[in-house]
Amino acid sequence: AQKITQTQPGMFVQEKEAVTLDCTYDTSDQSYGLFWYKQPSSGEMIFLIYQGSYDEQNATEGRYSLNFQKARKSANLVISASQLGDSAMYFCAMREIYNQGGKLIFGQGTELSVKP
Amino acid sequence: DTAVSQTPKYLVTQMGNDKSIKCEQNLGHDTMYWYKQDSKKFLKIMFSYNNKELIINETVPNRFSPKSPDKAHLNLHINSLELGDSAVYFCASSQRDRGIAGASTDTQYFGPGTRLTVL
Numbered sequence: 001a002q003k004i005t006q007t008q009p010g011m012f013v014q015e016k017e018a019v020t021l022d023c024t025y026d027t028s029d030q031s032y033g034l035f036w037y038k039q040p041s042s043g044e045m046i047f048l049i050y051q052g053s054y055d056e057q058n059a060t061e062g063r064y065s066l067n068f069q070k071a072r073k074s075a076n077l078v079i080s081a082s083q084l085g086d087s088a089m090y091f092c093a094m095r096e097i098y099n100q101g102g103k104l105i106f107g108q109g110t111e112l113s114v115k116p
Numbered sequence: 117d118t119a120v121s122q123t124p125k126y127l128v129t130q131m132g133n134d135k136s137i138k139c140e141q142n143l144g145h146d147t148m149y150w151y152k153q154d155s156k157k158f159l160k161i162m163f164s165y166n167n168k169e170l171i172i173n174e175t176v177p178n179r180f181s182p183k184s185p186d187k188a189h190l191n192l193h194i195n196s197l198e199l200g201d202s203a204v205y206f207c208a209s210s211q212r213d214r215g216i217a218g219a220s221t222d223t224q225y226f227g228p229g230t231r232l233t234v235l
Binding site: 033037043044045046047050089091093095102103104105106 | 161229
């Protein structure tokens with residue numbers, strides 16, 4: 001069964017430092033996609049970054065990068081040069097490419113607090 | 117321009133009432149979803165529609181009935197509301213993948229959410 005695990009309920013980071021948010025997943029499929037979303041206190045879900053299971057290079061989007069280790073089934077999000085506005089809940093999610101309907105399976109989330 | 121919009125943003129109602137939440141997307145996507153976020157922030161799929169056809173119904177009570185009049189709209193109607201229905205409901209949309217491994221075109225974009233409170 002598909003499963004996403006985020007083991008860090010809460011994280012603190014100093015402004016301007018880098019932080020890694022952990023995500024491990026479990027799937028028996030070879031083709032899948034991994035996503036990270038940010039949910040600030042205002043409540044909306046903001047797409048950050050995507051990694052396909054066949055992508056050979058780690059995805060990057062501005063200050064966000066995804067440390068994809070396929071053999072270990074991990075897809076950690078790295079935020080460089082943290083800003084106060086990065087304080088939010090972060091969700092890792094997975095979608096199996098061939099599953100019916102394309103549903104996302106979410107992890108429990110990690111609440112990140114950036115300290116000034 | 118709002119990509120995925122939901123109305124209302126807040127909904128407070130009494131137990132036993134019937135209510136609807138509307139969702140519209142202007143991204144040209146062919147697949148829309150409803151997710152429920154509970155009080156512990158856990159997100160779970162409820163329904164998925166592709167081109168107005170229901171393709172996921174994730175063991176949701178039949179008091180919940182989605183309706184898709186066209187592929188840009190997906191509404192959620194809830195009958196006989198219960199206290200446990202209190203949650204944030206998110207609509208999302210994507211372009212359904214065509215089985216291409218590693219396709220990034222299927223990213224789901226979420227609406228702002230509707231916070232439902234049942235008293």
